[in-house]
Amino acid sequence: PSVLSGADIEIVQREVTAEILPGVPTRLWTYGGTFPGPTIESRRGHAVTVAHRNELPVPTVVHLHGGRTPAESDGYPTDLVLPAGWGHVGHVGHGMHDPRAVTSEVTREYRFPLDQRATMLWYHDHRMDFTAPAVWRGLAGMHIVRDSSEESLGLPSGARELPLMIADRAFASDGSLAYPSIDPTLQMQPGVQEPYIAGVLGDVILVNGAPWPVSEVDAARYRLRILNASNARHYDLEAVLDDGRRLDLVQIGADQGLLRAPVVHRNLPIAPAERYDVILDLAQVSIGSRVRIVNRLGSGRTRDVMAFSVVRKAADSSRVPDVLSDDLPEWQRSEAVRVRDFSFRAGQMGDGHGWLIGGQPFAPDRTDVTTRLGDVEIWRLVADVHHPVHLHLVGFRVLSRGGHAPLPHDAGLKDTVSLRPGESAEIITRFDGYRGRYLFHCHNAEHEDMGMMANLEIT
Ligand code: C2O
Ligand code: CU
Ligand code: CU
16 A cells, blocks of 8 residues: 655545456545555654545545544544535435534544554544445555654564555455355354344455465565454464465564564464554575465465565564563553443344344443543453454453463453453453543444444543
């Protein structure tokens, strides 16, 4: 993706035709004409204003995922940016104007202070009941926040730092994005009887918008900034050589920035919305060989994600220090002023199924949780099937999983924790930053649209 930086950024949301599958035109909804949208690069503490103009045929909402953002710029699901093509709001009529809208403009300035740890965030659509189809059609982009302490570490950089947005999609025979997509029976989960209720999967794996790309690289260390931007697909990534040997995935960062120290993985599970910052050492590999990034949870074509073709010898002065950061918050259980319990489960809603938090579907005007700015809380989460649970505004630590110590990939500061079927987890955080109305929800985008979201009011 192209890169945008600076304090004032403008993005036009518009429909384009692009060639994703070779020779096949696909209509996309985009940020700025491409999928992914432009990667925004910012510096910690340097505020950025992003003006989004909506030239799409539908209302939109922009959310900066992982951003420590004042509520008025956080992209509340009813805080719509209206389509320019609809003309003046007062003339829309015919029930098209959403009465729950907080504001209704065709251009909206989102202001991001970015007073937070350096990390890779992402921006995506967040409109009520319509996030999943909007993101599926292309409304997603990456946003990297840098700072000088991270830059002084000597990690691989420049052409050896690769932001990788992984997303599955399905295509109809005319090239259009198929939503919902392929064989619905593939998409059922045990105990759930309706198609698509488990979330929508595609059979084509895109990395930065390209199907199964092969990237020509040096025999050197690479920093992979991996984002799972899929609506519902989980991956368990590994790096495999042609002879079957696996390379280590050296994790240096989580959703919310660098770990204290690197964690070595043979494989790395990544749920929707999670990010991992990973070093892949391709200097160990002989010239001419290929390293495939494989999803152990996929089958057939969905097993492959992308590949690196190691084409040349090259100097490499990068390093991976034993200590990466010393500013990770370490909240203690004794600091928590409250413990709350939340269940993430399927339920009946009207005449269909829904996905519920604490037995309730999302309602924009109901406050589910009220907390005070600065309070430390422990949240105990329990899930029926896979639910990646995301909190807006704050990063958190995973305290336990299934009654045991967290897993190796739970290290660091997270904003999304992947609950496995039947599993419980405890997370701890301090609700600081800004007062106002925020959200927490399942980041399976279909679950989110089907009600698995709740309001969090910070007072
Ligand atoms: Cu990635 Cu509430 O969102
Ligand atoms: Cu978010
Ligand atoms: Cu879910």
